[in-house]
Amino acid sequence: MIDHGAEAPVAGPLDAGVPSLDSVARLREGHDLRPDRRGGRQSRSRHLDQGDTPMHGRSWALVGIGITWIWVMLVAGAGEVAAQGKIVIYAAEDEKTTNALTTQFTDETKIGTEVIRIPAAGTLATRIRAEKAAPKADIFIGGSVEFHEPLAAEGLVLPYRSPVVAQANIDPVFVSPKDYWHGWFMGTLVIILNPQRFEREIASQGLSKPKTWDDLLHPAYRKKLVSGAPATCGGAYIFTAVQIFRNGGEDKGFDWLKRYDAQILQYTPTCPAPITLVARGEAVAGMTWQDDATEAMLAKQPIEVIFPPDTGAEIGGASIIKGGPNPEGAKKFVDFLLGQKAQSIKTELGFTYPVRGDVAPPKSVPPLSAIKLVKYDRQFAIDNRARLTKKWDDEIGSKR
Template sequence: MKKTVFIFSAVTMLFSVLLFSCDEKKQETLKIYSIIHDEETEALTSLFTKKTGIPVSYLRATTGEIVNRVISEKDEPMADILLGGASSYHIQADKAGALETYESPSAKNLPSYAVSSDNTWTGFCVLTLGIGVNEKRFAEKFPGIQIPSTWEDLLNPAFKGEIVMTNPAASSTGYLFVQNQLQRLGDEKGWDYLISLSKNIGQFPDSGSAPAKLLGTGEYAIGISYLHAIAKYNAQGFGLKPVAPPQSVGDVDCIAILKNAKNLSAAKKFVDFMLSSEAQELMGLITFTIPVNPEAKSQEGSVSISELDLINYDVQKASDQKNDVLDKWSKSIK
């Protein structure tokens, strides 16, 4: 059966019922809601189909769209797998009763931070926030000013309009950054920091991948992004410098099976596959993310965990206060 790939947009949101329920044969196809990008989703699902013979179809969108969809469909899911998204969003879906319990045998050697306590989600790669700098634009715009190396350096008034960060109401990347500041500084000082920083932000795109892309095209000098995205564009020759500031946040990109999944057996096989060193090395080859599987090798040019200074990030707290934090964000900043 030929694989069908569905690009997730406003139009496909309206017609996805038709796309996912045409005939009985479609029931044999593993259906995935994907938060990771099309390039890696296509590569991973193609390899999975090649290895297992199980056909795959997927819908891809931003974290907020996908997670809201998963929760709203929890009693009658239109897909079997939730692929990608930081752990706080999987916790949110789990709390809503939308995730299935599955203890994969492939998870036994993974670090504890990558496996949920109730086995509803499992991490497959490490995500770490940092600062990206377009070195050419930075040198032209800010001669004599040092490249920012800490979060506080981004408050320099000279940088007004030259920083791009993701909208936290739409993307897990942006929300992770907000939580990074609130948890490292405390609530009061954290909000003071975020409000001050917002005065320097030139754009709040909805997609988590946008800051790195906009840096790569030279539209901004500075971006707040996952370090792996900056490293990837740098490796492609865009002249970006990844900076790992002290007291940053690390999380994991996760995979989960949806509650009441119609293709449970195939879904379990896909989770096992995503936790394998083969799948995670393929993911790292495309994205420069750091594998969770200790047997998987990191892509040359990616930022090493040994270079990071991470806070003790409280994932549960980030999930529990998400609605309140985003409400305050919309009232205070955007």
């Protein structure tokens, strides 16, 4: 867990307009100060001199007004107080980007963050379901919206529409139709290649580097690919849906996936994991997200990144967990993620595409307009995620 900042003190003008101790003392003219015979200290005498007014008239009324004012201020500020303290974040994100985002958020809002980071959206979604009777986190970020929408259908996330959507003129496609999630970045699926193993084992057979998903079905790649598992890896589920849409239907899509399965050395529980296996030379090629792959390539890991046509793209989601300890703080974090600063951080460090038009896309990847995306029916993918994931496991995963 990453803890960015301790619980912020709640400050407020609770003393403004409240009578000072001196002014209160002046109202108590009949309570003169006389020496305390027991210790020489000043003590209040209960004696009222002739002509004094007892403290059950104007004096008590003014003190009562002060107490009432404090109570009103506490009630009125309850929402603001609730948003302070800290929020607990479940993040299917890389560590560097998450740290930068949470640090910036705390600097701007004085709200601390505690992060449980697991780069597998499906695992985090399962955790949210397991904790539904007593939620431990406030917000779930990262992973495609295909993982967030089912949580909404199960009543596990709160509806909220950030005002930043209208302020920044963000395309409505990046907001749940019923406001259960906000999309805050986009990414595309890519092929990664180990150039040394490719030259030694594939190029030697007269093949050029793969340019399309279909190129990976060549017998030369048999048991030399790595890919994520759809149940836990959001990219792998989107990859499954891409093959259905790309090949003209569910039956043809699954036929293609079974041929692809024959090429797979190992299915991984997360989408970044194939990068490590390919970089170490344990596999020739694999499928992963462009942001993770680009980061690894720029870090001088021995991989190449290929953007095939008819590929899939994710909308990375953020949703507020129902029953979480700090929903007001979670709303502020959603607003923050859609802001210009957070979008720039995610784009520059995470190599994803922003959802705001006033933030430049990452320089290390092709512009989104240059990538040919498959015609992707996101609603179908969302509505059928559980069924298609089970079908993949029944017909492919369980038979390995």
